[in-house]
Amino acid sequence: MHTAPTPDSHSLAAPITPQRLAIVGGGWSGLAAAVRATQAGHHVTVFEAAHHWGGRARTVTLPWPDADGHTRPLALDNGQHILIGAYSATFDLMREVGADPGAAFLRLPLTLRFADGTGLALPDWRHGPLARLPGLDAAWGIATARGWRWADRLSLLRASRRWQAMGFTCPPDWSVARLCQGLTPRLMAEFIEPLCVSALNTLAPDASGQVFLRVLHDSLMGPRQHGVAPSNLMLPRQPLGELWCEQATRWLSERGADLRLGQAVQALEALDATAGPGNPGSAGTGTGTESGSRADADADADAEAEAGAGAGAGAGAGAGAASMRPSHAPAAPHPGAEPALRWRVHTSAPCPPFDQVLLATNAAPAARLLRDTRTSTLARAAATALQTRLQRWCETAEALRYEAISTVYARVADELTSHGGPYHLAHPMLALRNTAQHPAQFVFERDQLHAAPTADHAPPDPATQRHATDVEPNAGLARTLAAAAAPWTRTQALAFVVSASRLDRVTLAQAVAAQAQAELGLRVAVQHVLTDKRATFCCTPGLVRPALHIAPGLLACGDHVAGPYPATLEGAVRTAQAAVGALNGLPAPLARS
Structure with missing residues (x-):
């Protein structure tokens, strides 16, 4: 039974009247909106067409060779993500659903070190007066960067002072x-x-x-929170599904949210909310026909493990959901004003109309869904006005251009180093020198990130010969080590990240293998190439992004929606919070001042 939620103490604001809210899309933004709306006392239904939660930020299980020549399944993220300490909205939300960012992430000071030891590394100041001075760690890192000449350091320090004097703003048409x-x-x-x-x-x-x-600005000048500097790198130590989606969906289920996994939305239908019970637009349960379309699954994602398609039978709310309508109908609009709308969501299973719909899909599937919106129950003038608004939003969304991101998973062919010990990167993440022949920008060692090494297995730091657990003390890591019951199983897996990826799969695999040999001195065997062709929008100067508000009772959230951040998990979470704030009648800013 779908039980009515009670407003949570962490809610953005308790609504005057609980709303029936449909969220289309169960990625990070959709689930974030569901949590905030449930906290605010709304009745939430989440529709996700795929058979997994998380959208693009998800875990896939793929075959992986072991040391004995056998193949076993290995959980790999569909893309290696890097979060930073400034992602306060994401980490706050994780804590509120019971996740522990301290244990889920390996916290490191901002480091752009290369395999030869050169590059920038900020100090790990956690306590004391130095840690409380914004920007001082960045200045120290610049002054002590390895391999940089003093001309390089002074050049960056002068630029930093200039950007600070500009208030970390510039004309909108400036490129980086x-x-x-x-x-x-x-x-x-x-x-x-x-x-x-x-x-x-x-x-x-x-x-x-x-x-x-x-x-x-947010990463270098922002405040520390929970002992984490805003510039700190937060590298996932667990599969992405475990980090957020499992915790969020469990939390939502316990509070009565209706989670419909594997149920696609075929169409939206606008209804006149002021119509009386006799008007066909005021009630009823439309089912629509099952076409197998996936409004929130991206057909262009070129990954080796495809998301489940189509609309399967979800965990429906049943007839009990029909009693969750607001206790009073909206007042009739003033003459000439836009009419209040309710929305019918057409899926494979019937459901009563919703007071609000939040599109938490990517921009392209959201636009496809909006172009098919049904308006036949509205008056002609109202239908025309609505179609005009939907058309404008769709044109903005469809004008976005996209960049691909590839993650190349490779196994180290030489398990032992010349010293006879197991090979490890000097750090869990290293920067790589990106050229036309060497396309990757970063490499991650999965065994350092996902495993729970003991002091005997932890890789020594080349500069100090101490173990990584000594070099990078981390409260979350300590808890993970203490809780680990199984021995550390080496996969010898490296994840090479290629942002703005342009090469085909075969060429990319060959180029990354050559780059590993040239920069890391390693022979690697590429196992999987996962490419998301529409991973992020191109964040170009003066870009106009789709608005949060689409039409009465219809909003959008996601990393593509207008906001101060690029296409990041934090951007997705903040637009979700802003959308729920708008639902509650609050200004709910996208970013904290």
Whole structure:
């Protein structure tokens, strides 16, 4: 039975009247909106067409060779994600559903170190007066960067002071390359370009300088929270599904949310909310026909493990959901005003009309769904006005261009080093020198991230010969080590990340293998290439993104929706919170001041 939720103490604001809310899409943004709306006392139904939660940020199980030559299943993320400490909305939400970011992530100071030991590494100041001064750790990291000349350091320090004097803003038509004019070629190649492509997934000549500065400001000048500096790298130690989706869906189920996994939405139908019971637009349960379409699954995602398609039988709410309508009908609009709308969601299973619909899919499937919106029950003028609004939103969404991200999973062929011990990267994440022949920007060692090594197995730091557990003390890591019951199983898996990926799968695999040999001195065997062709929108200067508000009772959220951040998990979560704030009649800012 679908039980009515009670407003949570962490709700954005208790609504005047609980709303029946349909959320289309069960990715990070959709689930974030579901949690916030449930906390606010709304009655939430989530429709997800695929047979897994999480959208693009999910875990896939693929075959992997072991040391004995056998093949076994291995859980791999469909893309290696990097979060930073400034992602406060994401981490706050994780804590509220019972997740522990301290245990789920390996926290590291911001590091852009290469395999030869050169590059930038910020100090790990956790306590004391130095940790409380915003930007000081960045200045220290610049001053002590390995391999940089003093001309490089002074060039970046001068640019940083200039950006700070500008209030970390710039004209909207500036690119990152224009913003960084005057920096040395080494700084552009080893600092600006890797940072830009990892944050915006857009190359520096094409990337928005305004958005880049916002990311820099929040990561370098923001406050510490829960002992974590905003610039800290937060690297997942668990599969993405375990990090958020499992915790969120369990939390939602316990509070009566209706979660319909494997149930696609074929169409939306606008209804006049002021119509009386006799009007066909005021009640009823439309079922629609099952066409197998997937409004929130991206057919262009080129991954080796496909998401489940179609609309299966979800966990329906049943007839009990019909009693959850607001206790009073909306007042009739003033003459000439836009009429209040309710919405019927057509799926394979019947459901009563909803007071609000929140589209939490990607931009392209959201636009396809909106173009098929049914308006036949509305008056002609109201239908025409609604179609005009939907058309404008769709045109903005369809104008977005996209960049691909590839994750190349490879197994180290040489298990032992020349010293006879198991091979490890010097750090769990290393920067790579990206060229036309060497396309990857970063490499991650899965065994350091996902396993729970003991002190005997932890890789020594080349500079100090201490173990990583000594070099990088982490409260979450300590809890993980204490809780580990099974021995550390080595997979010898490396994840090479190629942002703004342009190569085909075969060429990319060959190029990454050559890059591993050239930069890391490793022979690797590529096992899987996972490419999401529409991973992020191109974050270009002056880009106009789709609005949060689409029409009365119809909103959108997701990393593509207008906001200060590029296409990131934090951007997706913040737009979800803003949408629920709008649902509650609050201004709910996308970002904290």
